[in-house]
Amino acid sequence: TCSVSDIEIENGFFSESDFTYALNRETSYRCKQGYVTNTGETSGSITCLQSGWSPQPSCIKFCDMPVFENSVTKNNSTWFKINDKLDYECFIGYENEYKHTKGSITCTYYGWSDTPSCYERECSIPILDPKLVVSPRKEKYRVGDLLEFSCHSGHRVGPDSVQCYHFGWSPSFPKCKGQVASCAPPLEILNGEIKGTKKVEYSHGEVVGYVCKPRFLLKGPNKIQCVDGKWTTLPVCVEEERTCGDIPELEHGSVKLSDPPYYHGDSVEFTCAETFTMIGRGSISCISGKWTQLPKCVGKYVCIKWILYERILKAVREKGQVTY
Structure with missing residues (x-):
């Protein structure tokens, strides 16, 4: 037989009231609050064997x-x-x-x-040019907060705003300068061109846009800015090899057919049948291998109902009610 007095359960106690157990009989024990067995349970069991109790009961401290x-x-x-x-x-x-x-x-x-x-995370403002006006002024700035800048006097050189990210402020803070240089005409880019009329000289802060030729995709900013005599980073035009599939069909409409393949930047125009009105853009474009959204051709009566429906929705959003 085995006796409960033969063994001590540290940080635990026997669940049953018997003091003596016959050979091969099993009994249970429980751990005190804040303790568990080696397997993470609040209770365990031991068996009376010829050599005594086995396995040895154990209650250990743990963390949830x-x-x-x-x-x-x-x-x-x-x-x-x-x-x-x-x-x-x-x-x-x-x-x-x-x-x-x-x-x-x-x-x-x-x-x-x-x-x-x-x-x-928070962003703190470093020591800035005293001529620089910062808005809004706060003691602490959270991720996502935006700071806008202007100059008491002189010209701002750098961005007009920066944002607080988890890694800090971006882009870099601007400065105020009394004298700023103008820029020479911007460079041409391969397979692209400058939008608008070119000038001999560009003032500080002026912006120039770029577009790519058909079949080419613009990578980088579509606009550059003159900053104290230097242009910001130029974009590049890379060839877009993906083409679009067959022109999608427009119910109650027709398309001015053109020969495939359809490259990036290619467009096709649609017209609606005589008794139908077009909703949406009258053309679709091939952009990176996919056609843009197709317009709809709806009956004129349906079109009038659609316009009234949109006006009702607008009134609901603005006033919370509809007046008939």
Whole structure:
């Protein structure tokens, strides 16, 4: 036989009231609050064998999965032993109290060594040119906040606004200059051209647009700006090899046919039957291998109903009611 007095359960106790157990008989034990068995359970069982109780009962200190604030972990465990580490990562735009986006905490006898909390990142304004006017003025700026700039005197050199991101302000802050240089005519780009009439000289702050020739796709900004005698980065026109398939059919309409293949930038025009009215653009374009949205041809009576329906919706949105 086995006796309960033969074994001591540290941080636990026997569930049953018997003191003596026959050979091969099993009994249960429970762990105190804040403790679990080696398998993470609140209770376990031991068996009376010829050599005594087996297996040895065990109740160990543990930590529950903590509550995460603006952070997440990839660990799927529900409980942790003493000295176990738990890694966590902050949401985008957040950081912990140590200004890091990642961290780890350790399970100790008294609980977790820290809380996996992350706080929204903030941007601070550096020392700026005293001639620069900043709006709005605040003590703290959160991710997404926008700052606009103007000059008390002189000319602004740089962007008219910057935004607070999780990595800081972008783009760089502007400056105020008393004298700024003008720009020579901008460079031509391969397979593209400048929009509008060219000039001999461009003033600081002037903007010039670019367009690509048919079958070419614009990569980069479609406009450049003269900034104190220098143009901002030029775009490039790259060949778009993808073509569009057959022209889609328009119900109650017809298309001015053209021969395939249809390259990037190609357009086709539609017309509606005599008793129908067109809703939408009268042409579609091939853009990066896909046709833009097809217009609709609707009966004139349907068209009038459609216009009235849109007016009713507009009235509902603006006033919350419709007056007939």
